[in-house]
Amino acid sequence: MNTHYNKIQVLNSVALCLLLVAGLNRCTSQGKPEEKRPKGDSLNGAGLITVERGILTPSLTMPGELISFQQVDLYAREPSFVKNIQVDVGSEVTTGQLLATLEAPEITSRLNGAESRWKSWEAIYTASKASYARIIETSKTPGTISLNDIDQALAKMNSDQAQLESAKAAYKEISNTIDYLSIRAPFSGVISARNVNPGAYVGPTGKGSDQPLFTLQEQKHLRLVVSVPEAYSAYLKHGDQVTFRIKAFPNEFFKARITRMAGALDIRLRSQRVEMDVINNDRKLLPGMVAQVTLSLINRDSAFIVPKSAIVNSPERVFVIRIVSGKVEWVDIQMGHSANGKTEIFGNLKRGDRIVRTATDEIRNGSLLKN
Numbered sequence: 001m002n003t004h005y006n007k008i009q010v011l012n013s014v015a016l017c018l019l020l021v022a023g024l025n026r027c028t029s030q031g032k033p034e035e036k037r038p039k040g041d042s043l044n045g046a047g048l049i050t051v052e053r054g055i056l057t058p059s060l061t062m063p064g065e066l067i068s069f070q071q072v073d074l075y076a077r078e079p080s081f082v083k084n085i086q087v088d089v090g091s092e093v094t095t096g097q098l099l100a101t102l103e104a105p106e107i108t109s110r111l112n113g114a115e116s117r118w119k120s121w122e123a124i125y126t127a128s129k130a131s132y133a134r135i136i137e138t139s140k141t142p143g144t145i146s147l148n149d150i151d152q153a154l155a156k157m158n159s160d161q162a163q164l165e166s167a168k169a170a171y172k173e174i175s176n177t178i179d180y181l182s183i184r185a186p187f188s189g190v191i192s193a194r195n196v197n198p199g200a201y202v203g204p205t206g207k208g209s210d211q212p213l214f215t216l217q218e219q220k221h222l223r224l225v226v227s228v229p230e231a232y233s234a235y236l237k238h239g240d241q242v243t244f245r246i247k248a249f250p251n252e253f254f255k256a257r258i259t260r261m262a263g264a265l266d267i268r269l270r271s272q273r274v275e276m277d278v279i280n281n282d283r284k285l286l287p288g289m290v291a292q293v294t295l296s297l298i299n300r301d302s303a304f305i306v307p308k309s310a311i312v313n314s315p316e317r318v319f320v321i322r323i324v325s326g327k328v329e330w331v332d333i334q335m336g337h338s339a340n341g342k343t344e345i346f347g348n349l350k351r352g353d354r355i356v357r358t359a360t361d362e363i364r365n366g367s368l369l370k371n
Contacts, residue, residue: 047357048323051349054305059339064226064244064293066278066285068219070187073212077180079203080104082196087214089194093185099214102181102202111178114171121167125160132157189218192287217287222278224256226293227271235297235337236261242276244291254278254285303336303344309358311335311343320345321356321363330365331355 080102087099132153139145193215196202202213224244228236240258256276265272278285310320311333319330336344349355356363 048354049306049310049357051304051306051351051353051355053303053351060228060232060295060297062226062228062293062295064224064291066246066287066289066291067223067225068189068217068287069221069223069277070189070218071287072186072216074099074183074214074216075204075212076102076183076202077204078102078104078107078177079201080107080181082198082200082202082213085194085196085198087191087194089191091191092189093191093216094188095185097185098182099185099191100183100196102183104181107174107177107181111171111174114167114174118164118167118171121160121164125157125164128153128157128160183213185216187216187218189216190283191215192217219283219287220279220281222280222285222287224276224278224291224293226274226276226295227266227269228274228295230265230270230272232295232297233265233272236274236295240296242293242295244293246285246289246291248289249284254291297337303346304349305342306345306355307357308338308341308343310355311345312359312361314361320347320349321359322349323354323356323369326369328363328365328367328369 081104082100083103084101085099086097086101087093093099135145135150135153139150191214193212195211196213224242236258238258238261241255242258243253243255245253256278258274259277260275262273306320312319312321312330313335317330317332318335319332322329322331331347331349333345333347333349336346338344
């Protein structure tokens with residue numbers, strides 16, 4: 001009896017243990033979370049922004065050069081000697097002012113000879129003209145003068161008149177040459193170079209003097225010249241204001257406006273020559289000074305403006321990440337100018353699109369965002 005009872009207890013204990021193990025396994029199975037595949041990428045706090053249009057006004061700083069508005073090298077027109085010099089380096093002169101006097105005795109001799117030929121042909125013409133007049137008067141009596149004599153007298157008078165005009169022209173030519181012996185200022189300015197002294201033999205370049213007698217510059221009106229690269233030429237127009245600084249005056253800013261644009265690119269530098277007029281009445285600025293010019297690159301049309309962080313610039317492509325209905329979409333763009341941490345972009349975008357503020361190529365194209 002006891003033996004039978006002990007067997008029943010053992011069987012009950014075994015059954016109870018089996019039930020406990022089964023229940024434990026069931027609880028463990030129910031408590032273990034179900035493994036799920038991720039729905040997509042996460043922004044990880046990158047944030048979204050709305051695409052809006054705007055006008056970005058970046059600035060470009062580049063070197064420029066101040067040059068005189070007008071500059072000329074003055075040479076002697078005829079081989080001659082310097083007789084007197086009226087000005088020196090730094091002299092301020094006005095239009096037509098005498099700068100130097102040259103002398104060439106042979107030119108004076110040629111002028112005297114031309115004047116003598118002029119007077120000689122004038123006398124010859126006067127005589128032939130009087131002779132022709134007498135012949136015409138005599139021919140009024142029939143049979144006294146033949147028509148051939150009249151024609152001969154007329155031809156001689158016309159020939160003498162032509163010789164007289166030629167002599168006058170030769171005299172005038174040499175007289176003009178005499179005028180070249182007086183060197184005068186073609187415009188108002190400052191003598192910036194003087195390369196001769198009294199007694200020096202001068203002439204056209206290569207004939208007595210390889211250097212000019214004087215260099216004359218207009219310094220109260222200067223040109224500020226800048227070579228603007230091709231990429232920035234479209235942002236400039238006539239009348240735009242620029243600012244510039246000079247190393248000699250580090251604490252001062254000067255202003256000028258664009259007055260001339262070449263309208264073509266230099267084939268070597270691929271840049272456009274742009275000039276600004278600078279009024280310099282106090283002659284504070286000097287031709288040849290180098291300026292640091294700041295140009296405002298004003299975009300005439302609005303573009304999409306986004307933070308630089310929203311642009312992914314990978315070796316394969318440049319894009320922003322647009323979010324459409326929770327799905328990631330890479331949109332290829334072209335970049336414009338940048339300023340103050342923002343950049344112009346151009347691409348298949350529209351106002352109101354939502355893009356990732358801090359973009360990275362780790363946010364995969366076509367993926368769904370996690371909730």
